[in-house]
Amino acid sequence: MTERFILKVEDLTVSFDGFKAVDHLSFYVEPNECRVIIGPNGAGKTTVLDLICGRTKATEGSVQFKNKELLAMREDQIVHAGVGRKFQTPSVYEDLTVFENLELSYPKGHGVFGALAFKRDAAVRARIADIAETIFLDDQLDEKAAFLSHGQKQWLEIGMLLIQDPELLMLDEPVAGMSVAERKKTAELLNRIIQDRSVIVIEHDMGFVADIATRVTVLHQGKTLSEGTMERVQNDPKVVEVYLGH
Amino acid sequence: MQSSAFMTRKELIGFLILAALIFIVFPVALDNFRLNLFGKYLTYAFVAVGLALCWGAGGILSLGQGVFFGLGGYCMAMFLKLEASTPENTAIQSTPGIPDFMDWNQLKELPWWWEPFYSLPIALAAVVAVPVIFAFIIGVAMFTRRVGGVYFAIITQAFAAIMTILIIGQQGYTGGVNGITDLRTLMGWDIRTDEAKTILYFVNGALLFVVLLVAQYVRKSKLGRLLIAMRDQEDRVRFSGYNVANFKIFIFCLGAAFAGIGGAMFTLQVGFMSPTLVGIVPSIEMVIFCAVGGRLSILGAVYGALLVNWAKTSLSESFPELWLLGLGALFIAVVMFFPNGLAGVWSEKIEPRLLALFNQKKPSRPTPDGAPAE
Numbered sequence: 001m002t003e004r005f006i007l008k009v010e011d012l013t014v015s016f017d018g019f020k021a022v023d024h025l026s027f028y029v030e031p032n033e034c035r036v037i038i039g040p041n042g043a044g045k046t047t048v049l050d051l052i053c054g055r056t057k058a059t060e061g062s063v064q065f066k067n068k069e070l071l072a073m074r075e076d077q078i079v080h081a082g083v084g085r086k087f088q089t090p091s092v093y094e095d096l097t098v099f100e101n102l103e104l105s106y107p108k109g110h111g112v113f114g115a116l117a118f119k120r121d122a123a124v125r126a127r128i129a130d131i132a133e134t135i136f137l138d139d140q141l142d143e144k145a146a147f148l149s150h151g152q153k154q155w156l157e158i159g160m161l162l163i164q165d166p167e168l169l170m171l172d173e174p175v176a177g178m179s180v181a182e183r184k185k186t187a188e189l190l191n192r193i194i195q196d197r198s199v200i201v202i203e204h205d206m207g208f209v210a211d212i213a214t215r216v217t218v219l220h221q222g223k224t225l226s227e228g229t230m231e232r233v234q235n236d237p238k239v240v241e242v243y244l245g246h
Numbered sequence: 247m248q249s250s251a252f253m254t255r256k257e258l259i260g261f262l263i264l265a266a267l268i269f270i271v272f273p274v275a276l277d278n279f280r281l282n283l284f285g286k287y288l289t290y291a292f293v294a295v296g297l298a299l300c301w302g303a304g305g306i307l308s309l310g311q312g313v314f315f316g317l318g319g320y321c322m323a324m325f326l327k328l329e330a331s332t333p334e335n336t337a338i339q340s341t342p343g344i345p346d347f348m349d350w351n352q353l354k355e356l357p358w359w360w361e362p363f364y365s366l367p368i369a370l371a372a373v374v375a376v377p378v379i380f381a382f383i384i385g386v387a388m389f390t391r392r393v394g395g396v397y398f399a400i401i402t403q404a405f406a407a408i409m410t411i412l413i414i415g416q417q418g419y420t421g422g423v424n425g426i427t428d429l430r431t432l433m434g435w436d437i438r439t440d441e442a443k444t445i446l447y448f449v450n451g452a453l454l455f456v457v458l459l460v461a462q463y464v465r466k467s468k469l470g471r472l473l474i475a476m477r478d479q480e481d482r483v484r485f486s487g488y489n490v491a492n493f494k495i496f497i498f499c500l501g502a503a504f505a506g507i508g509g510a511m512f513t514l515q516v517g518f519m520s521p522t523l524v525g526i527v528p529s530i531e532m533v534i535f536c537a538v539g540g541r542l543s544i545l546g547a548v549y550g551a552l553l554v555n556w557a558k559t560s561l562s563e564s565f566p567e568l569w570l571l572g573l574g575a576l577f578i579a580v581v582m583f584f585p586n587g588l589a590g591v592w593s594e595k596i597e598p599r600l601l602a603l604f605n606q607k608k609p610s611r612p613t614p615d616g617a618p619a620e
């Protein structure tokens with residue numbers, strides 16, 4: 001019997017010195033679904049991703065990915081289970097080249113001795129070239145990441161996730177701070193990469209959300225305010241009041 | 247194009263220049279006394295090379311490398327001391343056959359943990375193994391708990407302090423504040439003669455190159471790039487599927503192994519080992535060697551160790567009380583004006599001029615054999 005959901009978040013709670021940033025939150029993600037989480041600033045969106053990928057330890061609840069409990073696992077084990085995460089501010093290795101950035105994310109040689117013995121073989125080069133083309137950086141492979149534009153860094157980080165080929169991809173505001181032209185290209189990129197995998201995206205740009213979302217979860221004060229298709233959520237009076245109204 | 251070659255041509259030239267200095271220029275230009283002194287300076291280079299990996303590449307600042315230098319040095323000294331303490335040599339003691347300081351401290355027999363050091367292979371293995379085991383324990387305790395940055399530096403410094411206190415306090419077992427002195431022979435070979443000292447100088451130089459080549463391999467491997475990545479974006483590395491703590495533990499242990507070898511070579515060349523080489527001040531000095539050389543460069547680290555120690559000897563001969571001040575000022579100057587140390591000055595200021603000069607002379611030639619610089 002195949003499981004209906006790839007990710008099951010149940011009763012997830014985290015409290016920072018008594019302040020519940022995420023409060024008994026439950027939601028379920030299906031295979032190949034693109035779930036968008038929206039909500040006002042400070043709603044706890046980033047914290048939810050932090051909890052799923054193990055960056056923040058939950059106070060209560062459970063996160064099951066393909067029936068494995070993620071809350072009991074270390075960050076790198078969660079990655080190997082198939083969960084990839086992009087941070088809100090672009091996190092790339094500025095002192096390394098685009099090629100090297102992608103290479104470090106290539107899913108091989110993750111142990112100490114594996115890393116010492118790692119060889120840059122044809123398969124690695126081919127895969128990196130392939131990903132670089134997808135993220136519009138094939139001409140910048142030898143450039144230090146520090147010299148990329150903000151938008152290009154965002155793409156690079158997305159590329160670093162793609163090369164791992166995660167089954168669940170989590171993106172925190174992937175188009176924030178991008179120019180209009182970059183935004184369009186990113187939408188096109190995301191539309192391509194969300195095929196064949198489950199994705200959780202945090203985003204404020206409603207046009208963008210409408211474009212990619214299978215379903216939308218509206219978060220408010222760490223709780224689900226509303227959930228459903230974009231259309232349904234947009235017409236929910238509670239959502240209009242706390243989020244879309246202003 | 248992206249090269250993952252073990253050594254670029256520029257790096258190879260750097261290695262060759264250093265080899266020429268150590269194996270030809272110094273032995274020819276220096277008298278026996280000075281050569282032995284330079285041999286001593288080079289033992290600190292082992293530590294500085296380890297720091298270039300740990301601190302320069304990986305961003306892990308250890309202010310306790312003296313501990314590992316000392317552990318390696320003491321392991322070597324214990325073997326040499328036992329060899330020097332034959333019952334005949336120590337016949338006047340109340341318990342002949344044990345090291346003199348033990349006898350002075352009313353010990354009646356050799357402590358059990360000294361016994362293995364009768365064996366040279368065990369002692370040599372211990373020179374590397376003991377520092378590595380210590381580093382491993384500290385590394386596991388700190389890095390798996392995500393202790394890093396300044397906190398880690400302070401804790402390693404505390405270790406250096408504790409280690410000195412322990413050595414000084416346990417006089418009967420360690421020789422106390424005087425250290426382990428009066429070392430004579432290695433398997434019957436007198437290490438105090440000029441000839442032995444010259445040979446040891448070359449052994450030291452050869453070992454330093456082994457260490458440099460290992461360091462070069464690590465730097466050029468994916469692990470080397472991971473260290474740089476961890477320094478900049480530790481979380482990104484972690485969420486790319488790496489157990490960051492393991493990599494930190496590894497590089498910290500490698501630095502400890504290098505330091506241990508340096509310590510053992512110090513003991514052999516200088517003829518003693520004492521707690522003055524273990525504590526906070528020498529540990530900080532070792533960081534300064536690395537900083538002056540340029541903390542990103544393993545060859546720079548060697549030059550840093552040579553230059554600072556040479557300055558120290560020259561200055562403290564004439565103005566002993568000024569040395570610590572001078573060292574402090576040097577450190578501040580390097581951090582403020584030359585953050586990449588000597589290596590940075592070389593690659594940013596001198597090398598481009600040399601290249602420009604070189605290219606002026608031969609304007610017709612494009613890049614030599616068409617090989618791109620990197």
Ligand SMILES: Nc1ncnc2c1ncn2[C@@H]1O[C@H](COP(=O)(O)OP(=O)(O)OP(=O)(O)O)[C@@H](O)[C@H]1O
Nearest residue numbers: 016021039040041042043044045046047048056088
């Ligand atoms: N480690 C932490 N310690 C204490 N409080 C925290 C911590 N992390 C997050 N918070 C708090 O939890 C709340 C939710 O933060 P979070 O970053 O998840 O919001 P967000 O929905 O992602 O907002 P934004 O749209 O601004 O990115 C905020 O009030 C924040 O201050």
Ligand SMILES: [Mg+2]
Nearest residue numbers: 045046047088
């Ligand atoms: Mg956020």
